[in-house]
Amino acid sequence: HLPEVIQAPAVTSCPGLMAAPPQQQQPPPGALREISPVFLCRIGQETVQDIVTRTMEIFQITRATQLPNGVTQSHAVYQDRFGKLQEHLRQLALLFRKLRLLYERCVEMTSDLQESPTELVPYTGEELVPVRSEPCSPAVIQERQEVLEKVRQKNQEMKFLMDQMRNLLWDVNAMLTLRK
Secondary structure, three states, X not given: OHHHHHOOHHHHXXXXXXXXXXXXXXXXXXXXXXXXXXXXXXXXXXXXXXXXXXXXXXXXXXXXXXXXXXXXXOHHHHHHHHHHHHHHHHHHHHHHHHHHHHHHHHHHHOOOOOOOHHXXXXXXXXXXXXXXXXXXXXXXXXXXHHHHHHXXXXXXXXXXXXXXXXXXXXXXXXXXXXXO
């Protein structure tokens, strides 16, 4: 019975994540296999961040590579960059495979939900459209309010930064036209 409890596929397939601390009571054998879709989405989000990081590293490697326009470059440097590029591409393929598996597992776990995908779209407007939901615990309601407040604050910060960037671009364009 014990080997079934230890073999939790989602925990072992996600390197870099810390395992949960051991609990006092021994859960039933199938309990560790039931991982919530929220946890899978969080792992998916981290996987997407890894994909973006790897892609940026690939672009940095290619940007640093000098085109062979008559200049001889060290064969060792070329092989080193080529090896790094191949490793990044291999890791990228693995990350996309992992993301696909996470997506399929989430779809499988949430296929019985009654909400349509349009009802699951995150906060997009000034006011939230009320969606029928079952009563939640006060802790969940409090956490939801905190998350919504953080989103509103981040949106305000982004709007402020976009306004600053727009003004800066106008100033630069104005200076460039006066220069001519």
